[in-house]
Amino acid sequence: MLFDERPKEAKEDLYDREEELEQLRKLASKPLVLLTRMRRIGKTSVLKVFLKESGLPYAFFVRTSS
Ligand SMILES: Nc1ncnc2c1ncn2[C@@H]1O[C@H](COP(=O)(O)OP(=O)(O)OP(=O)(O)O)[C@@H](O)[C@H]1O
Numbered sequence: 493m494l495f496d497e498r499p500k501e502a503k504e505d506l507y508d509r510e511e512e513l514e515q516l517r518k519l520a521s522k523p524l525v526l527l528t529r530m531r532r533i534g535k536t537s538v539l540k541v542f543l544k545e546s547g548l549p550y551a552f553f554v555r556t557s558s
């Protein structure tokens with residue numbers, strides 16, 4: 493769904509982030525990779541789509557404010 497407030501998880505829903513996905517593929521073997529940019533730009537979406545596409549085992553933790 494295109495207009496969803498949550499991060500995208502499906503590649504077909506993620507718009508214009510091929511370059512970023514390719515960068516993550518190249519960096520996947522590094523011990524630490526930081527995704528940093530302004531709020532709501534799509535960092536979590538790119539990460540989630542990458543992880544799903546990669547087939548790598550992963551655990552995803554989200555800190556919620558309370
Ligand atoms: N490339 C994109 N294609 C489609 N939707 C996008 C894209 N980038 C961001 N969005 C949408 O914008 C919103 C913010 O995306 P996301 O949560 O991934 O950003 P974020 O950078 O991780 O935000 P935050 O800084 O709050 O953690 C969500 O609704 C997400 O679905």
Ligand SMILES: [Mg+2]
Binds near residue numbers: 535536537
């Ligand atoms: Mg995020």
